[in-house]
Amino acid sequence: MISYLARRLLTGLLVIVGVTVMVFGLTRLAGDPAALMLPPSASAADIAAMRARLGLDDPLPAQYLRFLAAAVRGDFGKSLRHGEPALPLLIARLPATFELGIAAVGLALVLAIPLGIVAALTRGSVLDVSLLGVAVLGQAVPNFWLAILLINVFSVGLGWFPTAGRTAGLASLVLPAVTTAMYLVGTQLRLVRG
Structure with missing residues (x-):
């Protein structure tokens, strides 16, 4: 030991x-x-x-x-952009990071657990195979590409969400949370399905 x-x-x-x-x-x-x-x-x-x-x-x-x-x-030295110590700049952004992490994990659990249960109950059916396909896609699609796709469709195309920043309250959290949650949804869905 x-x-x-x-x-x-x-x-x-x-x-x-x-x-x-x-x-x-x-x-x-x-x-x-x-x-x-x-x-x-x-x-x-x-x-x-x-x-x-x-x-x-x-x-x-x-x-x-x-x-x-x-x-x-x-x-951690000084920021080249701001000329200030880097640690306070990092600490100032921690609340946004925690907010995004909690939103992404919460969204992933809310989606993955019910979908995983449905996939387990309908094992071998078209629905099960479709859900497993979505899970694999969620794990395979790179986050940066999914983020660009979501921004193009829902921010630029439809204008539903802001393209960047943390200014519009919860609306500015939706696309980053969905992007971050997709990999977790794929992983958790497959685990719940068994």
Whole structure:
């Protein structure tokens, strides 16, 4: 039992290290942060001074260790767009994230449980096969594509919902919740059907 727990902890630690290395690497792919933070008219000397101030001249391992230490302290740096610390910006958007998550899971359960029961009761029928087809489609269709399709039909075409933003109350939650819920509906429907 102890060896199992030790292996699981080691695996978890390796995953965390791998994810932090990927995040660190991806932030470097976006371009030179010093050049992005300065106006386009900044001179090479200004960019070099900003790089030195941010510690971007240090070797990558030193930058990575500094990145890890800052992340452990809850310091996720400054937003390139807003110039403010990133953590308060993330925290300010958490309510919308929780709202969307709760709406998507609630919608998925409301749809998947009854449909899964119907599919189980009519096993082998056309209705069962159709519901399983919808479930597989819900799992197979990429969320980004479904979102674009829903926006084109219900926002642009019919004008029923806003195309973006969080301004129209519950109406602005419908399309994101449906998009997020579709994969969950497919998964839960198949589980309930058995």
